[in-house]
Amino acid sequence: MDDDLPSNFDVIILGTGMPESILAAAAARIGKTVLHLDRNHYYGGSWANFNFDQLTEWTEKHKVIPPHETTTSLIDERWAECLTEEETAVPLPQYPKNIQNVSCITCIRESASAKSVPEEKVFSQDDLEKTNVIPSGNENSENTEISHLAASSGDSFSPTDNEQVAEAVGETELSGITHNLQESESSRVTFLGASTSRTNDVSNQEGNGDHVTREHQEEDTISPDLGQSLEEALFGSNTSSDNTLIQNVGEREDSVNDVLEDRNHNIRSEESAEMCHDLNLEPSKPDKKEWTLEDLHTQRRKFNLDLAPKLLLSKGPLVGLLISSNIARYAEFKCATRVLTYINNHLEQVPCSRADVFATKHVSVVEKRMLMKLLTFCLQFQKHPEEYRGFEGRPFVEFLKSRKLTPSVVHYICYAIAMVDDSVPTLQGLTATQKFLESLGHYGNSPFLWPLYGCGELPQCFCRLCAVFGGIYYLKRSVEGVILDREGKCVGIFSNHKRINCSWLVMESSYAAAEFLPANVPERVSRAIFITSSSILPAEKEQLTLLKLVPDGNIPSTVTVLELGPGAMVCPDGLYVVYMNCPSVHETAKEDLLPAAELLFSPLNTDVNTGCAGSSDVMEPEVLWCVFFNELDTTTVNLNEHNPSGTIITSSPGKSLDYELTVKEARNLFQKMFPAEEFLPRAPDPEEIVMEGDTGNPGEKGNESAENLTDNEIQHPSENLQQPEELQSPNDQENKEQDQHSVTEA
Amino acid sequence: MLVGDSGVGKTCVLVRYKDGAFLSGAFISTVGIDFRNKVVPLDDAKVKLQIWDTAGQERFRSVTHAYYRDAHALLLLYDVTSKNSFDNTRAWLGEISEYAHDDVVIMLIGNKADMKEERQVKYEDGERLAAEYEVAFMETSAKSGMNVELAFQAVARELKYRKMRNPDDPKFSVTEYVKHESQKNASGCCS
Numbered sequence: 001m002d003d004d005l006p007s008n009f010d011v012i013i014l015g016t017g018m019p020e021s022i023l024a025a026a027a028a029r030i031g032k033t034v035l036h037l038d039r040n041h042y043y044g045g046s047w048a049n050f051n052f053d054q055l056t057e058w059t060e061k062h063k064v065i066p067p068h069e070t071t072t073s074l075i076d077e078r079w080a081e082c083l084t085e086e087e088t089a090v091p092l093p094q095y096p097k098n099i100q101n102v103s104c105i106t107c108i109r110e111s112a113s114a115k116s117v118p119e120e121k122v123f124s125q126d127d128l129e130k131t132n133v134i135p136s137g138n139e140n141s142e143n144t145e146i147s148h149l150a151a152s153s154g155d156s157f158s159p160t161d162n163e164q165v166a167e168a169v170g171e172t173e174l175s176g177i178t179h180n181l182q183e184s185e186s187s188r189v190t191f192l193g194a195s196t197s198r199t200n201d202v203s204n205q206e207g208n209g210d211h212v213t214r215e216h217q218e219e220d221t222i223s224p225d226l227g228q229s230l231e232e233a234l235f236g237s238n239t240s241s242d243n244t245l246i247q248n249v250g251e252r253e254d255s256v257n258d259v260l261e262d263r264n265h266n267i268r269s270e271e272s273a274e275m276c277h278d279l280n281l282e283p284s285k286p287d288k289k290e291w292t293l294e295d296l297h298t299q300r301r302k303f304n305l306d307l308a309p310k311l312l313l314s315k316g317p318l319v320g321l322l323i324s325s326n327i328a329r330y331a332e333f334k335c336a337t338r339v340l341t342y343i344n345n346h347l348e349q350v351p352c353s354r355a356d357v358f359a360t361k362h363v364s365v366v367e368k369r370m371l372m373k374l375l376t377f378c379l380q381f382q383k384h385p386e387e388y389r390g391f392e393g394r395p396f397v398e399f400l401k402s403r404k405l406t407p408s409v410v411h412y413i414c415y416a417i418a419m420v421d422d423s424v425p426t427l428q429g430l431t432a433t434q435k436f437l438e439s440l441g442h443y444g445n446s447p448f449l450w451p452l453y454g455c456g457e458l459p460q461c462f463c464r465l466c467a468v469f470g471g472i473y474y475l476k477r478s479v480e481g482v483i484l485d486r487e488g489k490c491v492g493i494f495s496n497h498k499r500i501n502c503s504w505l506v507m508e509s510s511y512a513a514a515e516f517l518p519a520n521v522p523e524r525v526s527r528a529i530f531i532t533s534s535s536i537l538p539a540e541k542e543q544l545t546l547l548k549l550v551p552d553g554n555i556p557s558t559v560t561v562l563e564l565g566p567g568a569m570v571c572p573d574g575l576y577v578v579y580m581n582c583p584s585v586h587e588t589a590k591e592d593l594l595p596a597a598e599l600l601f602s603p604l605n606t607d608v609n610t611g612c613a614g615s616s617d618v619m620e621p622e623v624l625w626c627v628f629f630n631e632l633d634t635t636t637v638n639l640n641e642h643n644p645s646g647t648i649i650t651s652s653p654g655k656s657l658d659y660e661l662t663v664k665e666a667r668n669l670f671q672k673m674f675p676a677e678e679f680l681p682r683a684p685d686p687e688e689i690v691m692e693g694d695t696g697n698p699g700e701k702g703n704e705s706a707e708n709l710t711d712n713e714i715q716h717p718s719e720n721l722q723q724p725e726e727l728q729s730p731n732d733q734e735n736k737e738q739d740q741h742s743v744t745e746a
Numbered sequence: 747m748l749v750g751d752s753g754v755g756k757t758c759v760l761v762r763y764k765d766g767a768f769l770s771g772a773f774i775s776t777v778g779i780d781f782r783n784k785v786v787p788l789d790d791a792k793v794k795l796q797i798w799d800t801a802g803q804e805r806f807r808s809v810t811h812a813y814y815r816d817a818h819a820l821l822l823l824y825d826v827t828s829k830n831s832f833d834n835t836r837a838w839l840g841e842i843s844e845y846a847h848d849d850v851v852i853m854l855i856g857n858k859a860d861m862k863e864e865r866q867v868k869y870e871d872g873e874r875l876a877a878e879y880e881v882a883f884m885e886t887s888a889k890s891g892m893n894v895e896l897a898f899q900a901v902a903r904e905l906k907y908r909k910m911r912n913p914d915d916p917k918f919s920v921t922e923y924v925k926h927e928s929q930k931n932a933s934g935c936c937s
Contacts, residue, residue: 004805005806042811043808043810043811301844301845330812331812453812453815457812457815460810460811460812460813461812463803463810464780464801464803464810464812464813467801467802467803467810468779468780468801470802472802472805472806473802473803473805473806473808474806474808475806475807475808476807477806683780686779686780686781686782686783
């Protein structure tokens, strides 16, 4: 198999993380020959996602302290044979040290047989009966499939809204606006329409948009209407509006929001009653399940656990790139549904859109006006420099306080919307707020998107494009050394005792030899993955939550928390996955993140044999299993200073929440490599590709081959067939953007 | 989705089915073929198949896992003239069971059935393996077109059956269907 590998490439890339994969796709896209290698047997490197067993395996592997490199001995005769006299070879590390202090805690028993009596949960029979009526949790959140376009009509704080803002303070006037957000909330987002989504659609002849999507949806036999009436019966109000398709909806929305807010507000005090809404357990299940390690292993494939979870800003550079390059067709997304903050010793939902602002019960009408005014200003703060004159270099929080905002409003803006700490200067804070607001409302009630099945899918999407354009992929293939010519320029690699030449060598920082890297990489990220039994703030439907915890006495640095449920395709029904990360302060990630875990969860049950898990009456989520680890953060140093010419070094995922830096990095590096070339131009749709060599097929026996190879006519009926009504011209990128534009302006 | 070793003819089968042509020589490995759409009229309905190719990533066993995520059906191909490609189908089945949906429709296909002289894998061997894994089986030839249409038809039928499942409908078995249909055709085109 090895010998099949060509020995000359334009670009060799080591590591299949995000920046490497983007570069691979970009290089292949402009016709360069690409060899993409990874030392692991999986895609993604530090950006990978795993099922439960794979993560356990990864954990075990990284717990072992890597042996010292014995690199010098690697330069053996075989290398010498391949080198010309003027060439030298530099060995590459075989035992990367980018992951440290891996610590895994299992808080549940090995298997159910270890103890026979399952602990009873505190639900009353009434609660359980209610639960039975609610179809499985996915029904609420996943019925709507919307296109990039259809979703873009949300309340986006666009400049044209400004005039309305002033007079729109009264809550009653907002009924129409609020719904724009509600309708698209938590819906599945596909940038391209159904024609290029990865599903095989089965439609009947009338083309009523009846389509097969994912497994669990097929199980949801309940139509939106039915679901709605069920919920109305349950809650006695219009709370179900969230899952209606994009249509109708009238004045009732404001009251809905109030109802929702009330409910959220009361959750902490009435948890036992409210918890039942949160149950994503199968309705037939009488007791809350006691999970065992065995269960997690049995359901391992339902887990998609990310090493480097991030969110995409709806208007951010990655979403832009995915759309402009046509790579979006390989992935599906879900909108984050809420941003939480920890204030006054409890979790609260941050009102970040106009709808939220007017719906929230946490702030008075006067505060609402202040908040709206400030958010509106932030959206185009550059036009009003007089508003923040004198504060440019001073902390953002001081600027906010100078606006006579109440402490909770300052808290919302500073820590939950701008997501900055107290030291960040005003200009930076304003920019961060603006970025947040600009991305708001395009796909739903938050500015963030989550890739279904996890972030580890994203590098693979770029790899797929690279492969489609001829890139060669080889996982589980290590590289022993780099070959430098007389001038010290990289001309190739040694891999598995084979010399492979290249013009450019791209490597993720953990592949690079120590002498290629800055002497000191000072920063690290602390990360943790928790599998929990319930949500940190239960709501009646599954939420996709972002929470920033501000440093205080216990919490050493700002902790980013993401909570995802089964609807995000990351875990089995009935469980949640919580990711945490923060810049490392202490030696180990566990020290950094345990305080945050203690704040949000029941105390970790470390003695599994006492069977505490599942038995306590505490309503905080219980952690079933978790892992902590540190990762070197190479985003904070200049990686391309000490490396040989002809090489490019790319960074680790780092601590940022979104992909802005990653895309910027990849774009800059690409320009360095191929200055005159276009970065990821749009890839054609399959129907646009005319097959080469369609004339005179020698193998033909003259039957139906006469048919035109690029017979497109046949396609059109199908696309109409399977387009759900709410989709608008999903294929046409330009139309789409125009439409989106006009929607925003409308 | 099409899976299987390099060179077993995945892309040729796809192009044969989609465009009714046979690719020869020029296409050594998959370049530029991402996926293809084709609508299959079935009785009173139309089934749209979106057929994904491996983009050459199978060459070094590096197919992106994301590729399997949403597959409703997988055509697992081997080359009847390559014992090795047949032996590797077990490894592919392992990968499929790791990443694909539990209820994915799998069909084992022995391609290049037109090459009688070079044949290394007997029809019965394929049949036996398929029975072991309880998947449907047939032999095809992208070159002559034998059974290519039928393979996709059978998959489309199965998908439609699953989607439209109606308790009154007679049970549809893709295995039985394939057996029945290929026997019907056997005398006609390939012997």
